Amino acid sequence: MNTDEQDDLWRLLGEAKAPSVSPFFSRNVLRAIREENQEKPSLLAWFHWRWLTLAASVCVLVVASGVALHHPAQLAQADPVMVLAQQVSTSPDYQVINHLDELLASEETSIWLEK
Missing domain, CATH: 1.20.5 (Single alpha-helices involved in coiled-coils or other helix-helix interfaces)
Known part of the structure; x- marks a missing residue:
């Protein structure tokens, strides 16, 4: 490596003007962002x-x-319940099954079963 070229580079960098930031830089950036046309979601x-x-x-x-x-x-x-319901409704014993609750109720109130 040639150190003479690097010395020249560092000398030039030392002479360069340091960047200066405006005291209102952040305010200007925020204003520019707000001024941009931002798409708002429409009602449609x-x-x-x-x-x-x-x-x-x-x-x-x-x-x-x-x-x-x-x-x-x-x-x-x-659905097995639907299949069973169709079989019961087409069965010739449907009338007996239909009155089964009445038969059970009459048997529960039978005087012969009382002790």
Whole structure:
């Protein structure tokens, strides 16, 4: 390395004028930031996202109800309680089952069972 070139560089740097900052530098920077055109969210944009969410929810509900109406037998078979309810309602013993609560109530109040 050539130290003579570095000495010249340091001599030139020593002669350079030191930068001076205005006493109102921070105030000027903040004013420039405030003066920039800042985009504010409009009321229309707010409604746009709300309506988009609502429309998506409605679409999901329509599709789900369409599937349920299109395949009601498959949905009933998926739920064992619904399958059992259909079997009971089509059973010839349904009338007996329907009056079972009356039969149990009459048996509970029977005088023959009292001790």
